[in-house]
Amino acid sequence: MARTAEPGRRDSILDAAHAVFARKGYAAAGIADLAGELGIGHGTVYRYFENKRDVASAVLDRALGRIAEVVAADPPDATAGLDEYRAQVWRIGRRLYALFAADPALGRLVFFDLATVDERLREQHREALDRFADYTAAYLRNGQERGFLRGDLDARVTARVVNGMVFEGAAQVARDPTAVALRDAWIRAVVMLMFDGLAQPGPPS
Template sequence: MAQPLSRVERRKQETRREILDTALACFGERGYHATGISDIAKRVGIAQGTFYLYFQSKHDIAEQVLDDLMARLSAALTELPPEAPATLSDYRAQAGRITDTLTRVFSDDPRAARFLLLQAAAIDDEMAERVLGFYDSAAALQSSYLQHGVDAGYFRADLDVEAAARAVNGMLLAAAMYQLRDPAPDAFERLTRTVREIIYHGLAGETSRHDARDGA
């Protein structure tokens, strides 16, 4: 059984979290490159030297913000196994549950979402590669869902699953970007619901389309 954290350790974790949150706020307001470590430290109310007890650099913070958000998104995408849906109706239900989880991730921390979607890739080539690598991983996972649908017969047999996965993910990312402009609670859900409808009726085989219309 893990020992409870001491008061000092709890305070260290709180300070680290406060520095991360403040850095993210500064990045959103001023941009990554225009934000200095002194800006972050001043807003937190700590000496600049104290900053280096928690993070090596501003880039270190950016990496950890990105890691945290990508981990949460990956957990949402892998919450349910790709091989679970046996029918298009099952796939619809599973896609809805995954989308609900993604919505919570973006809604819980819209600043982190803005950082991922608009800022991180522009920091430097290394960060751009990490963002693109995440997109590649998400597309590979989406491909496995679609390939299972092809194998199970509820998606078209001639479906190019790799291209379809990238197209679907592109639409979902666009929906997330639109949410940055329109943070209304139902805005992202409406967009992702429409994306799912495009999938159901554009990717499904003839039998599945009849089943969907019949309410199967």
């Protein structure tokens, strides 16, 4: 009789893979390492995943989902003015960088190890960045529609610029998760660049 899948086993394998890939790197890790991390046989891993690359894809997908959840906690249309939007960016930045500080492996996997394994994973990573750009663009369009961000911005391109700054900061935080001052400095820099450059110009004084 075929053995049935155990509830929670797939997640436990992904947890183990998250740790092993971050510790050893994707190239050096094998199914044996994932199984050994959990004290299970190789066959158990293969009941849930076709191969190591399949595991890596699931690990990357889950990691990107955790990032998306942090951002989505603040809806794009929740702000009605520039001060509210500034505070919203601070909240999202703090939550995002706290996530990477609490789990440094997350940043290493998302920004380094798993993003370039092969063309399929690179495409998976690009698609996620496209979704993040869409979401950030929605915040910008909200500001444009309400009149507190410049109407001549290309929201889609600007979203990629903003995300590039944010994710570079997240990668730095992942390298040194104990540096709280570094986290605050990155958020402050992103906020200053965004709001000095994006705010709707006021009337001449």
